[in-house]
Amino acid sequence: MLSYDVVVIGSGPAGENGAIQASFLGKKVALVEKEAVPGGASANTGTIPSKALRETALAIQQARNRDAHGIEFRVSETVTVPELMGRRGLVTAREHSRIRSALNRAGVEQFRGVASFQDPHTIRVAVPDGGEQDLHAEVILLATGTRPFHPPQYAIDNARVYDSDSILMLDRIPRSLAILGGGVAGCEYASIFAALGVHVSIIDSKDRLLPWLDAELSTAMQDLFALAGIDMYQRTRAMRLEPGDKDVLVTLKDGSRLVAEKVLVAAGRIGNVESLNLGAAGLKATDKGLLEVNAYYQTAVPHVYAAGDLVGFPGLASTSMEQGRVAMNHACGGSRTQTLSSLLPVGIYTIPEVSGVGDTEEQLRARGHEYVVGKATLVGNARANLIGEAVGFVKVVADAHDGKLLGVHCIGPHASELVHLGQAVMSHGGNLNYFVEAVFNYPTLGEAYKYAAYDALEKMRERTNVRSIESAAAKK
Numbered sequence: 001m002l003s004y005d006v007v008v009i010g011s012g013p014a015g016e017n018g019a020i021q022a023s024f025l026g027k028k029v030a031l032v033e034k035e036a037v038p039g040g041a042s043a044n045t046g047t048i049p050s051k052a053l054r055e056t057a058l059a060i061q062q063a064r065n066r067d068a069h070g071i072e073f074r075v076s077e078t079v080t081v082p083e084l085m086g087r088r089g090l091v092t093a094r095e096h097s098r099i100r101s102a103l104n105r106a107g108v109e110q111f112r113g114v115a116s117f118q119d120p121h122t123i124r125v126a127v128p129d130g131g132e133q134d135l136h137a138e139v140i141l142l143a144t145g146t147r148p149f150h151p152p153q154y155a156i157d158n159a160r161v162y163d164s165d166s167i168l169m170l171d172r173i174p175r176s177l178a179i180l181g182g183g184v185a186g187c188e189y190a191s192i193f194a195a196l197g198v199h200v201s202i203i204d205s206k207d208r209l210l211p212w213l214d215a216e217l218s219t220a221m222q223d224l225f226a227l228a229g230i231d232m233y234q235r236t237r238a239m240r241l242e243p244g245d246k247d248v249l250v251t252l253k254d255g256s257r258l259v260a261e262k263v264l265v266a267a268g269r270i271g272n273v274e275s276l277n278l279g280a281a282g283l284k285a286t287d288k289g290l291l292e293v294n295a296y297y298q299t300a301v302p303h304v305y306a307a308g309d310l311v312g313f314p315g316l317a318s319t320s321m322e323q324g325r326v327a328m329n330h331a332c333g334g335s336r337t338q339t340l341s342s343l344l345p346v347g348i349y350t351i352p353e354v355s356g357v358g359d360t361e362e363q364l365r366a367r368g369h370e371y372v373v374g375k376a377t378l379v380g381n382a383r384a385n386l387i388g389e390a391v392g393f394v395k396v397v398a399d400a401h402d403g404k405l406l407g408v409h410c411i412g413p414h415a416s417e418l419v420h421l422g423q424a425v426m427s428h429g430g431n432l433n434y435f436v437e438a439v440f441n442y443p444t445l446g447e448a449y450k451y452a453a454y455d456a457l458e459k460m461r462e463r464t465n466v467r468s469i470e471s472a473a474a475k476k
Contacts, residue, residue, distance in 0.1 A: 012040025012041060025328070039095050141331075146309040181203075206234065221350065237252065353411070361373065421449060
């Protein structure tokens with residue numbers, strides 16, 4: 001048996017960064033990965049591959065919208081989805097190289113195989129050649145990630161009916177696509193395939209898509225989807241899928257039907273815990289295969305930590321990285337009181353992008369916090385028009401009394417980048433005056449912040465004037 005201070009299971013964002021943090025704190029660290037390449041779903045089946053397809057779809061859409069005379073742009077009827085992912089191979093290969101180099105520089109020993117608990121401190125690694133290696137660890141970090149959930153009522157055959165991983169292996173672009181589920185994956189793929197000229201339908205049980213977003217942002221996304229020709233069937237479910245020779249007949253809860261050449265089941269994700277033998281460690285996962293943790297990512301067994309998608313919402317690569325660091329800081333003698341930042345940006349890579357950080361209007365109303373909202377449309381933004389994506393807005397939410405920035409919500413080109421400026425101002429306790437006084441390059445998308453701030457400040461003045469009038473009237 002080999003002995004380590006820390007054993008990490010999984011090499012996705014949480015596992016990679018957790019292992020490096022533990023090594024940085026002077027611990028002897030081993031990392032176990034079952035696949036031949038590192039990076040987990042982020043590098044191999046989810047984040048990078050889907051964004052590679054999105055960049056191609058976006059480039060096609062922008063080319064159509066730039067009105068460049070004499071240039072024609074169309075998608076071949078015989079092109080496959082893997083071919084449309086263009087730079088996916090290059091980017092993924094570089095990610096594999098980067099992760100391996102980072103782990104090697106940190107002195108993290110790497111094992112390939114399937115890991116399982118033998119007791120709370122012993123991990124057995126079943127290696128591909130059929131052998132086994134036992135590892136003893138004082139601390140264990142579980143970062144095994146998730147995979148697409150397959151509802152039992154749908155037969156996912158990867159011929160007519162796909163999940164959010166296998167959809168990327170389509171042999172050609174379909175004429176039509178029905179997407180079951182209006183979560184992040186469902187919305188991202190809906191906009192990507194619509195941009196590629198596919199007739200897309202979304203079937204979702206909720207009142208609005210992504211209801212945890214700021215409501216105005218969610219509604220704006222739905223409106224833009226409708227303009228893109230996406231059909232939305234909301235507050236209903238697909239009860240039956242009947243694949244035929246060329247299409248799939250989809251029967252909804254109300255008895256209505258629709259036909260699509262392909263179906264994407266985007267019903268959320270489930271934790272990769274089956275092979276871990278959690279019971280030997282005294283642990284039990286939820287019915288979704290997730291592990292419950294405290295603010296430091298400790299499970300019910302104090303020396304066993306879990307981070308990344310395995311602990312549930314928000315399930316983003318960005319938060320997973322920090323969760324791994326926080327967990328190993330706590331476990332290995334770093335800052336044991338460090339927790340994850342409360343300012344977690346959410347980036348949704350639809351076309352156009354959607355992103356937000358901080359409080360939503362709904363959250364502030366629920367707390368009785370008085371606030372003002374300022375908006376700047378990107379329809380009139382010069383940079384947005386130049387790149388052929390003049391849609392959306394930047395929205396700032398600020399305290400009604402002192403203008404302190406409380407939230408930023410964007411929809412439009414590069415929203416996932418735009419949101420970081422607001423996040424930085426918020427993290428330093430800044431207010432609307434920063435945007436008014438700052439000088440922005442022109443033309444840029446970022447200058448929209450200035451006009452959103454002006455709008456919010458004008459509403460603050462209106463509130464002050466109304467209160468002054470009311471006060472004067474009361475004195476009479």
